[in-house]
Amino acid sequence: MSLTDRAAELDAADPLAAHRDEFLLEAAPAVTSYLDGNSLGRPLKATPAALDAFVRAEWGGRLIQGWTHDAQVGEGGWMDWPTDLGDRIGRVVLGAGPGQTVVADSTTVLFYKLVRAALDHALAEGRDEIVADTDNFPTDRFVLEGVAAERGATLRWIETDPAAGISAAQVAAAVGPRTALATFSHVAYRSGHLADGPAITAAVHDAGALVLWDLSHSAGSVPLALDAWGADLAVGCTYKYLNGGPGAPAFAYLARRHHGLLRQPVQGWMGHADPFAMGQGYRPDPGVRQLISGTPPIVAMVPVRAGVDQLERVGIDAVRAKSTALTSFALEVADELLVPHGVTVATPREPAARGGHVTLRAGDSGRDFRQTTARLWTEGVVPDFRTPDGIRIGLAPLSTSFGEVLDGLLALHRIVENS
Numbered sequence: 001m002s003l004t005d006r007a008a009e010l011d012a013a014d015p016l017a018a019h020r021d022e023f024l025l026e027a028a029p030a031v032t033s034y035l036d037g038n039s040l041g042r043p044l045k046a047t048p049a050a051l052d053a054f055v056r057a058e059w060g061g062r063l064i065q066g067w068t069h070d071a072q073v074g075e076g077g078w079m080d081w082p083t084d085l086g087d088r089i090g091r092v093v094l095g096a097g098p099g100q101t102v103v104a105d106s107t108t109v110l111f112y113k114l115v116r117a118a119l120d121h122a123l124a125e126g127r128d129e130i131v132a133d134t135d136n137f138p139t140d141r142f143v144l145e146g147v148a149a150e151r152g153a154t155l156r157w158i159e160t161d162p163a164a165g166i167s168a169a170q171v172a173a174a175v176g177p178r179t180a181l182a183t184f185s186h187v188a189y190r191s192g193h194l195a196d197g198p199a200i201t202a203a204v205h206d207a208g209a210l211v212l213w214d215l216s217h218s219a220g221s222v223p224l225a226l227d228a229w230g231a232d233l234a235v236g237c238t239y240k241y242l243n244g245g246p247g248a249p250a251f252a253y254l255a256r257r258h259h260g261l262l263r264q265p266v267q268g269w270m271g272h273a274d275p276f277a278m279g280q281g282y283r284p285d286p287g288v289r290q291l292i293s294g295t296p297p298i299v300a301m302v303p304v305r306a307g308v309d310q311l312e313r314v315g316i317d318a319v320r321a322k323s324t325a326l327t328s329f330a331l332e333v334a335d336e337l338l339v340p341h342g343v344t345v346a347t348p349r350e351p352a353a354r355g356g357h358v359t360l361r362a363g364d365s366g367r368d369f370r371q372t373t374a375r376l377w378t379e380g381v382v383p384d385f386r387t388p389d390g391i392r393i394g395l396a397p398l399s400t401s402f403g404e405v406l407d408g409l410l411a412l413h414r415i416v417e418n419s
């Protein structure tokens with residue numbers, strides 16, 4: 001069967017195919033193959049209407065009273081949005097019970113707050129090392145460097161192969177009695193390697209330390225079970241697979257058993273136990289709300305709500321099934337068209353060991369994949385380039401068709417073939 005027929009067959013049999021029509025595909029008519037939904041998800045059709053309704057009815061209609069008055073939509077005022085939306089993300093995305101997740105800030109800022117909270121707590125017990133891996137996303141590594149300098153802590157780096165990911169055995173070998181915190185990405189941003197969440201969490205706990213998961217490339221793509229893993233802390237983005245839009249606020253998870261014990265350092269009035277008391281002296285909210293610092297980005301939560309609504313309707317298990325089928329198909333096409341030209345696959349072959357994206361490396365193809373990516377963009381095929389020589393094919397399950405994957409890889413094939 002030709003690859004074109006295979007793609008058509010897979011699309012015809014795809015139980016989630018109809019959800020593609022829920023996205024504003026027509027807004028980008030020149031983009032024939034969007035392979036970067038893992039970096040910035042497409043907007044849902046419901047989002048412009050939801051934003052318009054928010055501006056008119058909520059902001060325009062309720063003005064300052066919107067913060068505290070009950071909304072017609074049956075939820076609390078905007079003051080409750082960070083924890084209400086956090087609870088929904090917990091339930092639909094993270095496998096987390098209520099009262100442990102909050103929406104605020106950016107992933108970088110929430111990551112800083114959680115690292116500081118965990119480290120400050122552990123320093124009091126004589127633990128002064130943070131374990132991390134060299135292939136984690138830059139912002140995580142940079143924040144860790146800053147916190148280590150600020151607090152006099154030591155960073156212990158695990159060298160990870162950028163074509164693979166972090167293993168429980170590597171973690172077990174690196175943690176010890178001085179470890180305060182260990183932090184990793186669940187899905188590696190380059191290779192797509194899917195870390196063993198429960199096993200790594202257990203390895204960190206065996207050393208008496210806390211674990212902080214970065215779920216930016218997992219949330220909305222891979223099923224998560226933070227409570228069942230016994231995870232301590234987690235952060236992640238909402239503008240990737242949750243389609244919250246550029247700069248959408250992030251989420252943070254703080255397991256209930258740490259409430260009142262771990263304390264984040266950016267003490268603002270919105271994380272105070274009683275924000276409107278406006279009295280002297282900071283007293284943190286006893287729950288997850290203490291992770292908030294200043295006024296939460298309410299308008300920016302509107303698109304996130306639409307994304308979580310859609311995911312709740314579809315269910316993460318169905319999303320994961322399609323995600324695996326998409327990455328498998330991308331690898332099948334790559335093996336047939338690109339590997340013979342020297343391109344190599346940097347993503348684990350075992351479906352259970354990878355997340356929702358696939359990275360192809362220039363290898364011996366003789367191409368500069370940075371230039372190749374720029375050329376693909378001009379042709380309406382939009383993957384992204386990741387150093388040193390990778391083209392990352394992000395496959396957002398709800399908005400990507402098998403035909404779209406094939407179109408993009410055929411365009412890459414034409415370039416590679418003519419080198």
Ligand SMILES: *Cc1c(COP(=O)(O)O)cnc(C)c1O
Pocket residue numbers: 106107108109137139140185189214216217237250
């Ligand atoms: C995308 C991503 C981020 C982004 O952080 P921002 O603060 O939203 O810029 C952080 N960590 C990981 C692992 C990511 O993939």
